[in-house]
Amino acid sequence: MEPGSDKAEAAESKDGRAKAAVPVNADAKTFDGKLVDAKSADPQAVRPTIIGPTISQHKFSQMSRRELLKVVPVIALGAFAIPSFQETLLKKGLSFSDWVSARMFRNGHLAPTFADTALTPFEKFPINDYDVDDPGVIFENWTLTVGGAVQKPGDYRLAQIQALPRLRQNTRHVCVEGWDVIGRFGGARLSDFLNMIGADTSARYITVACADDYYESLDMETALHPQTLLCYEMYDRPLTREHGAPLRLSIPTKIGYKQAKYLTHLKVTNVLEKVGYWEDQGYSSFYGL
C-alpha cells in the first residue's frame, strides 16, 4: 500500500470508530504506516491491545494476499522433489558436508583410545566385505606396490613395513551402518611409511587398491595423522584373513569403509580417478569422524 492511500483510509473511517487514529509507530513494516504501538489503554491487561487503525475489508484481503506471497519462496525447497534436480542437489549437499568435515579435521587432535578392559572381544568384532571375506591372498608372494609421487616406488614386502616403529592402539571402529566396536590394532604409522618411500606429502591424496578389487582414497592430512596406521596386527596377533591380512588401513579418525583391507597397491597422487567403492555408490568422500 502506498503512503498516498492513508488519506483514503481516513475518509473511510470518518464515523470516528478509530479511537486512536494517531500514526505513532512509523517503522511498522507490513502495514501502511498507521500502526499504533501497543501501549495499553487498560493497565490491568497483561497483553495490551488497542483498537487502533481501521482497514477496509478489501484492503485487508489485499494485504493478506501480499503477506501470503511473501511466504511462497519456501516452495523453492520443492526442487528437491523434482527428479531432474534431486541428484545434483543432494550431491552438492553431500559435498558441502564433506567440505565442512575437512575444515573440522585437526591433525593434532587424537581419537579417543581405550583401556584393554573396554575392548570388544575378538570373536565379536564383525567382518564386513563387499565381495568375499577372504580373497585368497598368497602371503609368500605378497607385496605392497607403491607408485605415484614418491622417490622410491616399487614393491615393498611386509617385513619392510614391520621394520618401522610399531604402534598398538585401542580405538573405536565406527561403521556407517551405525554400530561400532573397540578394537586393538597394531602396525606402522602411515606417515613413517610415506617417509620411507620418499612420498611427496604436499600431494593431496593417497589411493589404495585391494586384493578383492576394493579401492579407497585418503586425504593427505589424514594420512599423516599420528594414529593412521598401515595395520598388520589385531589384538597383538597377525591379521587374520577375514580381517584383511596381511595389511589393511586402520584410521580411527575415519569411518569404517575407508579403512581398506587386503591392500595390494598404494599411490601418492593429486588426481583422483575414483574416490572409493562406497563413495562411488553415493556415500560421503571425506567421512572424517
Add this chain to the structure above:
Amino acid sequence: MSGTVIEIVRPKGEETETVGRAVYEHPLPVRLCHWLNAISLFVMVGSGLQIFRAFPSFGAKIPQKDLLNWPKSFAIGGWLGGALQWHLTFMWIYLATGVIYLGYQIFSGNYRQVLFTHKDLSGVRPMVKHYFFAGPKPPQHEAYNALQKHAYTSAIGLGVLSVLTGLAVWKPVQFSWLAWLMGGFHWARLWHFLVMWAILAFVFGHLVMVILHGWNNFMSMLTGWKKDPEY
C-alpha cells in the same frame, strides 16, 4: 509488529461498520522459518529413520538385537546411502533455519510473546485442567497461554539438542568432548534417537492444536494476521 490489532470495516451507506478485528501475530521471518522447518524436519526424521534401519539397535553388533523394525515405506532415501545424502544435505537447511529464527526472535524482541518464564508457572495448572480435565477456560490476555509457551520453548530446546546430539554422532572424534558430555558415543546415538521422538511428540500435539483452533488461526502462520482473535 506482533500484537498490533486492527479493525476491519466495510462501507455501510455513508459510514462504515465493523466486520471484525485482526491481530498481527507472526512476522515474516517467523513464518518463513516455520514452514522451512516443517519441511526440513520432515526430511530429517524420514531420512534419519532410514539411517536407523541400517542398524536398528543400541546394543552390540554381535549378536544384533533389533529394537524395532521401522518400515521402509515411512523412510526417506531408499537405502542407507540415499538417506545419508538427504540427512547430510537438509541438516544445513534445518540448522540455518534454526539460527535465523533464534536470531530474529532475540534481536527483534519478538521472543517475549512465546518464551516460557517463571511468570508463566502459575498459568500452567489452569491450562492443564482446561486442556485435559475439562476445566474452565482461563481468560486469555496474551498471544500464547502458559502451556503453549511451554510447548514452543521446549520445542526450540529439543531442536538445539537434536543438533548437538547429531554433531556428537557425526563427529565423535573432532567433538569427542561433546560426545563425552552425553555419556559417550553410544549414549549420543541414543539421545539423538530419543530427542527425535520427543520432537515428534511435540509435532503431534502441535498438529492436534492447530486443527482444533480453526482456519483463522492456521492462516495467521501464512499471512501473519489472525482474524477474530480471542484477546
